[in-house]
Amino acid sequence: MTEAEPHLTVRGLQAWYGESQALRGMDFVVRRGEVVTLLGRNGAGKTSTLRSIVGILRQRTGSVVFEGRETVGLKSNAIARLGIGYCPEERGIFASLTVEENLLLPPVVAPGGMTVAEIHDLFPNLRSRGRTPGTKLSGGEQQMLAIARILRTGARLLLLDEPTEGLAPVIVKAIGEVLRVLKQRGFTIVLVEQNFRFAATVADRHYVVDGGRVVAEMTNHEIAARQDELKTMLGV
Amino acid sequence: MFTIEILGKTYNSAAVFGQLLIGLINGSFYAMLSLGVAVIFGMLRIANFAHGAQYMLGAFVAWALLNLPELFPGSGLPSIGYWPSLILAPVIVGVVGMATERIFIRRVYDLDHAYGFLLTIGLAMMVEGLLHVRFGSAGLPYGTPKEFQGTFNLGFMFLPYYRAWVIVASIIICFGTWLLIERTRLGAYLRAATENPELVQAFGIDVPRMLMLTYALGVALAGLAGVMAAPIYQVSPQMGQNLIIIVFAVVVIGGMGSILGSIVSGFLLGLIEGLTKVVYPPGSTTVIFVFMALILLARPQGLMGRT
Ligand SMILES: Nc1ncnc2c1ncn2[C@@H]1O[C@H](COP(=O)(O)OP(=O)(O)OP(=O)(O)O)[C@@H](O)[C@H]1O
Ligand SMILES: [Mg+2]
Numbered sequence: 001m002t003e004a005e006p007h008l009t010v011r012g013l014q015a016w017y018g019e020s021q022a023l024r025g026m027d028f029v030v031r032r033g034e035v036v037t038l039l040g041r042n043g044a045g046k047t048s049t050l051r052s053i054v055g056i057l058r059q060r061t062g063s064v065v066f067e068g069r070e071t072v073g074l075k076s077n078a079i080a081r082l083g084i085g086y087c088p089e090e091r092g093i094f095a096s097l098t099v100e101e102n103l104l105l106p107p108v109v110a111p112g113g114m115t116v117a118e119i120h121d122l123f124p125n126l127r128s129r130g131r132t133p134g135t136k137l138s139g140g141e142q143q144m145l146a147i148a149r150i151l152r153t154g155a156r157l158l159l160l161d162e163p164t165e166g167l168a169p170v171i172v173k174a175i176g177e178v179l180r181v182l183k184q185r186g187f188t189i190v191l192v193e194q195n196f197r198f199a200a201t202v203a204d205r206h207y208v209v210d211g212g213r214v215v216a217e218m219t220n221h222e223i224a225a226r227q228d229e230l231k232t233m234l235g236v
Numbered sequence: 237m238f239t240i241e242i243l244g245k246t247y248n249s250a251a252v253f254g255q256l257l258i259g260l261i262n263g264s265f266y267a268m269l270s271l272g273v274a275v276i277f278g279m280l281r282i283a284n285f286a287h288g289a290q291y292m293l294g295a296f297v298a299w300a301l302l303n304l305p306e307l308f309p310g311s312g313l314p315s316i317g318y319w320p321s322l323i324l325a326p327v328i329v330g331v332v333g334m335a336t337e338r339i340f341i342r343r344v345y346d347l348d349h350a351y352g353f354l355l356t357i358g359l360a361m362m363v364e365g366l367l368h369v370r371f372g373s374a375g376l377p378y379g380t381p382k383e384f385q386g387t388f389n390l391g392f393m394f395l396p397y398y399r400a401w402v403i404v405a406s407i408i409i410c411f412g413t414w415l416l417i418e419r420t421r422l423g424a425y426l427r428a429a430t431e432n433p434e435l436v437q438a439f440g441i442d443v444p445r446m447l448m449l450t451y452a453l454g455v456a457l458a459g460l461a462g463v464m465a466a467p468i469y470q471v472s473p474q475m476g477q478n479l480i481i482i483v484f485a486v487v488v489i490g491g492m493g494s495i496l497g498s499i500v501s502g503f504l505l506g507l508i509e510g511l512t513k514v515v516y517p518p519g520s521t522t523v524i525f526v527f528m529a530l531i532l533l534a535r536p537q538g539l540m541g542r543t
Binding site: 055080086096 | 425434441442443
């Protein structure tokens with residue numbers, strides 16, 4: 001890996017849900033074009049990290065610099081318009097919108113996004129399902145749609161929260177393929193995962209999160225050697 | 237002239253059709269008003285009990301625009317008639333609605349529904365009370381626009397042009413609003429934000445501003461209905477009070493927040509009310525509420541509400 005410029009720099013990020021603190025000083029860096037995972041057991045703070053970056057979790061302090069701009073303090077709509085695409089853990093497919101409406105919902109925020117035709121090539125299952133209500137799709141298709149709709153917008157940084165959760169192995173494999181294509185196309189990706197075996201097939205680097213902090217960092221090459229340590233940290 | 241049999245009794249056809257037509261006209265107003273209430277409830281989760289007062293404001297603004305020279309003598313202001321008012325008054329009332337949302341309503345989004353209810357009903361009483369002080373309760377006249385003076389002879393009854401226009405315009409307005417919400421990109425934002433406002437905002441949409449504009453749209457619809465009502469009912473500070481309770485019954489029957497439900501049940505209940513006036517006149521003021529009770533028992537989510 002050559003040292004590219006940092007695309008996203010998170011420093012001392014703390015966040016709260018009311019009185020209860022979910023993040024206690026997250027520190028990590030994602031370089032342009034990198035695929036980085038946040039690994040960690042349930043309740044570690046992975047989702048909260050993504051929600052803080054996009055500004056859905058507003059009670060936050062510290063620093064999140066995206067493409068040279070500080071985003072802590074901005075509202076989520078302003079952050080999205082800087083070019084961050086977010087795919088939530090619960091997928092967030094809208095039941096009252098058709099598949100096509102779901103796909104076209106996120107506004108284009110920058111030039112250079114994928115066209116609908118390119119998106120259909122990447123997700124053939126979504127082709128010809130345009131008029132189906134979004135939530136009538138299978139779980140795997142909904143996950144594809146949740147990823148697909150942020151590819152159009154021109155966002156260069158994608159935050160994907162457990163895109164393989166609860167899906168059948170063939171679909172997990174298909175999502176792995178998609179992520180490799182997206183990496184080739186130059187997207188920067190922060191991937192939240194619990195399944196480090198899957199993570200190892202797509203990512204360049206990994207951060208292990210526990211108790212709202214980063215507790216370890218490793219490159220994909222190190223993952224095999226440090227498997228036992230990793231398993232302990234992930235509690236698997 | 238012929239007779240019609242309903243529930244074993246015979247009625248004069250002119251009476252039946254006459255009441256049905258009145259029902260259709262009332263239903264046009266129920267539909268336009270409950271449509272706005274449904275749009276606002278669907279998006280903001282606010283039961284807008286100020287809707288009747290906003291309807292009344294529409295009529296008052298139209299009346300004031302018509303009487304500018306008398307209201308401001310010596311100012312040289314022109315009298316603005318029905319057609320420009322049909323656009324101007326809803327815009328003015330919509331802007332007032334926008335300010336209302338900014339100053340008051342957005343403060344209660346995160347509170348219990350009761351606060352939204354109390355706030356909007358309080359605002360309505362304030363506006364109605366102030367206008368009552370200035371104008372009293374006697375209705376102010378608003379003439380029928382000259383293009384619509386005259387009647388159709390339908391054979392069994394006379395239908396004034398203006399009332400025919402109200403029915404047609406109301407259908408167009410309802411259908412147009414339905415199209416806007418169900419078939420456009422803007423409507424997709426609105427529907428999505430109803431389900432998950434946080435996520436829609438995280439996609440880059442300024443949801444608070446969209447809520448403000450949605451409230452303004454709903455309020456402008458009330459204002460538009462008010463302008464259309466001015467030549468039929470008199471313009472008075474109480475004209476919305478009588479309607480707002482019926483409108484909420486219509487919205488509940490249609491399914492809280494269902495656009496299509498409120499349109500359909502608006503017209504339907506107007507007709508049912510009209511028919512009741514023929515069959516059992518004393519029941520005509522309560523039939524809508526009886527119907528509401530029955531619907532709530534049989535189908536609590538309303539005719540077209542989602543469960
Ligand atoms: N809406 C909420 N309200 C209060 N506390 C919350 C909320 N969401 C998460 N938390 C708490 O914040 C902490 C971090 O949760 P988070 O969802 O970020 O973990 P996670 O790493 O994504 O877990 P998982 O793997 O289960 O998705 C946990 O202690 C959790 O209980
Ligand atoms: Mg999570």
